[in-house]
Amino acid sequence: MVTAREIAQLCGVSVATVSRVFNRPATVSATTRENVERVAREFDFSPNESARALSRQRSAMVGLVWDTDHRRPGWRHPFLQDLLLGLKSALSSHGYHLLLLATSDDARDRNPGVSLADPIAYVGMTRRHHLAGLVLIDSGTDADAFATFAQSGLPCVAVDVALSGPRATYVTSDNAAGAAEAVRHLAALGHDRIATITGPRGNAPAAARTEGYRRGLAEAGLPAREDFVVTGDFYRESGFVGMRRLLARKDPPTAVFAASDEMAVGALLAARAAGLSVPADLAVVGFDDIEVASLVDPALTTVAQDKPGFGTAAAGALLAMIDNTGVPEPVHLPTKLVVRDSCGATR
Amino acid sequence: MVTAREIAQLCGVSVATVSRVFNRPATVSATTRENVERVAREFDFSPNESARALSRQRSAMVGLVWDTDHRRPGWRHPFLQDLLLGLKSALSSHGYHLLLLATSDDARDRNPGVSLADPIAYVGMTRRHHLAGLVLIDSGTDADAFATFAQSGLPCVAVDVALSGPRATYVTSDNAAGAAEAVRHLAALGHDRIATITGPRGNAPAAARTEGYRRGLAEAGLPAREDFVVTGDFYRESGFVGMRRLLARKDPPTAVFAASDEMAVGALLAARAAGLSVPADLAVVGFDDIEVASLVDPALTTVAQDKPGFGTAAAGALLAMIDNTGVPEPVHLPTKLVVRDSCGATR
DNA sequence: GCTAAGAATGTAACCGGTTACAGTACAGGA
């Protein structure tokens, strides 16, 4: 690895000049700059990142805090790969990389009281690595931990967790609007007994989807029935159980909006187990548009999230805060209702 | 952030001693060590990682090279999340983090001739960041690019690509054994016309699965018929097309082993489209055990890969090379046949 | 009591950049 000093020597200039060429090219005369650039290219020189981070007190890396929540074992993020790809490509165009932070605090994994590892530990790591900012992925319902990040003063952008602070914001889908659209769609198909299976308490997107469900009912001129709202946890099993509970009523719903595709699949299975045919006897709409949605039988009508949009939006917001061009407003990505077979519209 | 010099001052020792406490504690007297440790804990001191990386010429980070292959748009790694979680937890226990490397060379994404970004660029980034090693994820079939990594002298471990070099190895499933087991299972169920839909040419796991298919036939005493081997590309569509082709023969197979679950699902759809019932008219076995496998109808019998094992094994191998305790032999993780409904064994 | 080996610690030179500040050169104005 060739160093800046060597390049400087080869060009007959000082290291400072070489550094300037890479950092504030406008302050270097054209001839000098071109000469340095040529030699640097020839010897494949780029400034060493460790040295640069140390000197600038700022690295070209953004941390990713993504913890598994022991309280939700087996939980899969519905679109982690798209999220990472989106982040990666958006960050790379600004020269940043993504550092997947890991706490060595494995004890936590066995500690039943905490879902997120100590945020303090993460903030410390962030400082020691001179990270430029943090991306936080919701991995449960531990809002307190997120607040600690928001208050640390580090540029933070959360995915699917409402976060606010001096340099913090978040990106999420417009969950309420998406849910409302799903419900209006069901109402337009003639349903007037529409139930919902919600996500876990304390989870922001879950709450927004429930709110959207209510709004959708209101917009369709339908009454809100509290006994048509059952609580789930985003997992398939809870969709199954919730649906079974709903079907056990005297006047069961004819349609259900599940706050996740996983739960919608569970609902599908419960309907099948009850001898009902979907969509003839029961219409089902989910949320997320995960891969399996198009594969189950009947194919699931669902509210699709803008998966690549998350990465782009999160990276954009984070870079804005890193560059101190202000704290962006929270991003609410538009959703899109994908009509397949489970709602009965395609009959 | 408190520095080592400040800790040293507080303890009445030199920085060197503080450094020793964190790096070679045995060389420091017990009383001094305990004193430094106490003060460090009290002031929440840990060595700055940028400075440490610069000074040691080695950071506590491992790079992850994971490119999307434009030639396979929409390709999802069958178990990226498990892989990352496994890597993360195994690395974290040794104090390492995972750096998702991104090349700013976005032009590549539009360049139809190259699948991987320039490996040279990645090697350069690795050096500039003083990364301790690299994890390479197969993202296509560009074996040449991987060879460049292997020859760079950096500790490298590849996932699902055969890699060898002075400090390179790889981890993959025992694809041949898994495929052979699947075929023997079908044979044991009475099938004697067993076809296969392979993965793309040039892909190592695909080749191994095809080899396993042949071995399985031989072990079951069945003849190998070349017209029962159709080439796919791991995607669902190719499974559909391949199956349709197989079914068009005069004496179509009664069972098919697909080298990926995606293709198996495609085969399922093709069978349905041809008016065949699975497993009554056609037995289907896949490979991977992705999430949808248990959800399709009929539920897919498949060769499950040890998903968390990949992360653990890759991290272990990499750490061994980093610590210069030798270059581990390639790891072939055992697979496990998961019998569900599509093979007919559960009738 | 003296010496030498060994243990513990300190000194200072790195690692490879960035940047405040100082210095030089040159153009334009008086």
Added chain:
DNA sequence: TCCTGTACTGTAACCGGTTACATTCTTAGC
């Protein structure tokens, strides 16, 4: 011609650790 402002470049002090080598302090052996 001299002065001043601007443009460019160089010097050197950081950033915060690590570590070779020097130094000091013990302690054992004679």
